[in-house]
Amino acid sequence: MASSVIYSLQESFNILKEKYTKETKKRTKLVDLFISFNLILATIQYVYMKIAGSFPFNAFLSAFFCSIGTAVLTVCLRMQVENKSSGKTEERAYVEYMFCCLILYLVSFNYLG
Known part of the structure; x- marks a missing residue:
């Protein structure tokens, strides 16, 4: 039972990874990498x-x-760039x-004091 669930999760992850690598543009992958970097940086700071x-x-x-604000703004950028119906x-x-x-x-600089 547990092995079938793990196998199902592995298959789902592999399908997701394969679709992401095939269908996502390089620029969007860079944006995703920058989001991950900012979240990891915030975790390290904490x-x-x-x-x-x-x-x-x-x-x-x-x-x-x-760090968190930059990640959120970058997510918003990704949403705007990927959404072609927004007209921007x-x-x-x-x-x-x-x-x-x-x-x-x-x-942020002014908050430093």
């Missing part, structure tokens, strides 16, 4: 804060929210993304 302490807590919050060009989506990231980084 673990470091738990181990080393949170003395400059506003610095931790600023860096953590900057890819160039406009990337310009809006850069503008929002700039605002996020300015707010």
